[in-house]
Amino acid sequence: MEWFHCNKCFLRTGSKFAVSSCGHICCEACIKPEQCVICGTSCSYLPITDKMKIQERVFFMDPMKLFQSRLEHITQIADFQRTQMQRATAYFKHKSVELEKRLKEVTQQSYRQIAELKRENADLKSRNMELKQEMAELKKPLSQRRGSPGQFQTNGVQRISLPVAVASPVTPHLRTMRYVCHSHFV
Ligand SMILES: [Zn+2]
Numbered sequence: 001m002e003w004f005h006c007n008k009c010f011l012r013t014g015s016k017f018a019v020s021s022c023g024h025i026c027c028e029a030c031i032k033p034e035q036c037v038i039c040g041t042s043c044s045y046l047p048i049t050d051k052m053k054i055q056e057r058v059f060f061m062d063p064m065k066l067f068q069s070r071l072e073h074i075t076q077i078a079d080f081q082r083t084q085m086q087r088a089t090a091y092f093k094h095k096s097v098e099l100e101k102r103l104k105e106v107t108q109q110s111y112r113q114i115a116e117l118k119r120e121n122a123d124l125k126s127r128n129m130e131l132k133q134e135m136a137e138l139k140k141p142l143s144q145r146r147g148s149p150g151q152f153q154t155n156g157v158q159r160i161s162l163p164v165a166v167a168s169p170v171t172p173h174l175r176t177m178r179y180v181c182h183s184h185f186v
């Protein structure tokens with residue numbers, strides 16, 4: 001510490017030194033109690049030793065070394081925080097990949113289900129059409145049915161070809177019909 005000296009006699013080593021509350025350094029020989037020998041103000045003295053508190057000791061340390069030490073500490077803090085950030089980033093990245101994969105699976109499954117339902121719907125529509133046509137056919141009078149006239153003419157006997165649905169309800173008209181058919185047949 002080439003800057004270090006007694007502010008009164010300029011002695012640099014070989015004595016005990018103290019620093020005053022007004023900021024002056026004095027060697028043991030120059031000190032006067034309760035008054036600074038440099039500026040004359042009433043003051044207190046702090047002995048300059050290794051037992052000083054850190055906040056006092058730093059005033060006698062090399063600023064470059066202090067700077068390096070602080071920089072190392074700051075680097076440690078930054079490293080610690082960066083590591084924490086990397087862990088969080090890795091976790092959320094992994095989670096994101098998993099969720100994307102799951103989403104893809106669910107989407108594909110949905111597409112498969114939709115395709116299946118569309119097929120099923122088409123089948124049902126087609127079956128529905130067939131049933132409607134059958135119903136329409138059944139509602140037509142016998143004479144208008146597809147293929148029926150030829151069949152009936154060939155048979156010549158309507159009684160035998162009558163579908164159950166038409167023949168079963170027993171009404172006076174049908175009885176007459178039957179009677180007519182019978183009589184016609186006989
Ligand atoms: Zn001195």
Ligand SMILES: [Zn+2]
Binds near residue numbers: 023024036037038039
């Ligand atoms: Zn002073």
